[in-house]
Amino acid sequence: MAQIINVTSEALQAQIRSLLPSQQGFGEDLQASNVITPVIDLTAAAEGSGLPVNLQNAWDFATGSATVSNTTSTIVTTTGFWKLNLVYTHFENGSGRSSSLFINDGSSDKTIWNFTTSSASSAFLSNLEETFFIYLRAGDSIKATAGTACNMSIAYRQVATVTGELVNPLGFTSE
Numbered sequence: 187m188a189q190i191i192n193v194t195s196e197a198l199q200a201q202i203r204s205l206l207p208s209q210q211g212f213g214e215d216l217q218a219s220n221v222i223t224p225v226i227d228l229t230a231a232a233e234g235s236g237l238p239v240n241l242q243n244a245w246d247f248a249t250g251s252a253t254v255s256n257t258t259s260t261i262v263t264t265t266g267f268w269k270l271n272l273v274y275t276h277f278e279n280g281s282g283r284s285s286s287l288f289i290n291d292g293s294s295d296k297t298i299w300n301f302t303t304s305s306a307s308s309a310f311l312s313n314l315e316e317t318f319f320i321y322l323r324a325g326d327s328i329k330a331t332a333g334t335a336c337n338m339s340i341a342y343r344q345v346a347t348v349t350g351e352l353v354n355p356l357g358f359t360s361e
Contacts, residue, residue, distance in 0.1 A: 246355035267346035
């Protein structure tokens, strides 16, 4: 038999008021029921994207690329959320070789990824691959530095705007 129980959690009521501002004046207590109610999540369709996340993040014709070797390069300067795929190759024996990927805000750097060989390194060839999702505010940029005998190949694509609106692959339209 179904039972309805009053819930007197101020934290839950504050969350309801926050998420549903039109219900702030509603004076009733929250209630819970021991009846199982199925919930259908229509969030993606309501946001205008019925595309699964892995497909929404697909590489497309708008994908940019950069190769950095023995220098520092600016990769992205546009605000929003970015997907980056980094392939790093260190192809010479030597000590103190260092490469990094970082966010620059115009005055300082925040390191996202760094690889440094030690002075005792005997590796002749190192290959690493990483995927990152990075958020850039106004004034931020993604930069990469590759040391001597190091190579970084970076593919990048914007996956959402600075306000979180999803950016679908170039040319994709949902029905």
